[in-house]
Amino acid sequence: KAGVTQTPRYLIKTRGQQVTLSCSPISGHRSVSWYQQTPGQGLQFLFEYFSETQRNKGNFPGRFSGRQFSNSRSEMNVSTLELGDSALYLCASSGSPGQGSGELFFGEGSRLTVL
Amino acid sequence: DAKTTQPPSMDCAEGRAANLPCNHSTISGNEYVYWYRQIHSQGPQYIIHGLKNNETNEMASLIITEDRKSSTLILPHATLRDTAVYYCIVRVAWDDKIIFGKGTRLHILP
Numbered sequence: 001k002a003g004v005t006q007t008p009r010y011l012i013k014t015r016g017q018q019v020t021l022s023c024s025p026i027s028g029h030r031s032v033s034w035y036q037q038t039p040g041q042g043l044q045f046l047f048e049y050f051s052e053t054q055r056n057k058g059n060f061p062g063r064f065s066g067r068q069f070s071n072s073r074s075e076m077n078v079s080t081l082e083l084g085d086s087a088l089y090l091c092a093s094s095g096s097p098g099q100g101s102g103e104l105f106f107g108e109g110s111r112l113t114v115l
Numbered sequence: 116d117a118k119t120t121q122p123p124s125m126d127c128a129e130g131r132a133a134n135l136p137c138n139h140s141t142i143s144g145n146e147y148v149y150w151y152r153q154i155h156s157q158g159p160q161y162i163i164h165g166l167k168n169n170e171t172n173e174m175a176s177l178i179i180t181e182d183r184k185s186s187t188l189i190l191p192h193a194t195l196r197d198t199a200v201y202y203c204i205v206r207v208a209w210d211d212k213i214i215f216g217k218g219t220r221l222h223i224l225p
């Protein structure tokens with residue numbers, strides 16, 4: 001069974017640009033959550049989607065947005081990039097209520113550098 | 116804020132059992148305890164979870180106190196490959212946003 005796939009793995013942007021990151025969950029999983037990891041703040045929850053609906057949202061500005069498609073693939077977008085957005089962005093998938101016990105399966109992440 | 120408290124770092128000799136503690140004194144009755152670990156620059160990896168009873172799988176054992184206010188993750192025979200940051204999380208299985216704390220950085224000493 002293929003794991004969670006995130007693309008791109010590495011990217012470099014400049015301040016003011018926008019970026020879109022993609023996450024393909026494990027086949028059959030319908031929940032996708034996103035996290036930002038920086039050395040100073042650790043792993044911070046961005047948002048979670050289930051069946052194309054945002055279920056939970058972390059404390060990030062509106063520049064951070066996401067969506068989920070009918071095939072459960074998810075994208076997150078960061079607009080008007082700032083230097084502080086440089087981070088490892090991690091995606092995790094999990095099944096549905098009644099399927100497993102809510103454990104998360106993470107991808108390898110997309111490392112964003114903002115210059 | 117994270118609902119758990121973990122020591123920032125621990126050392127363990129290779130081949131010995133590594134016992135990683137976690138305090139979750141405000142845990143509610145429907146919240147599970149989950150453990151994950153993150154090896155440098157990789158995505159976190161699920162290890163084990165439990166509600167009330169002790170659990171064991173091929174990677175580790177989870178001991179939850181009777182009052183559920185704390186737990187211990189046990190790696191029975193630590194190897195150098197177990198060097199990682201270990202995160203303890205509590206959440207309702209299918210609800211709740213997932214809040215990671217700072218975790219415990221485990222160093223395995225040769």
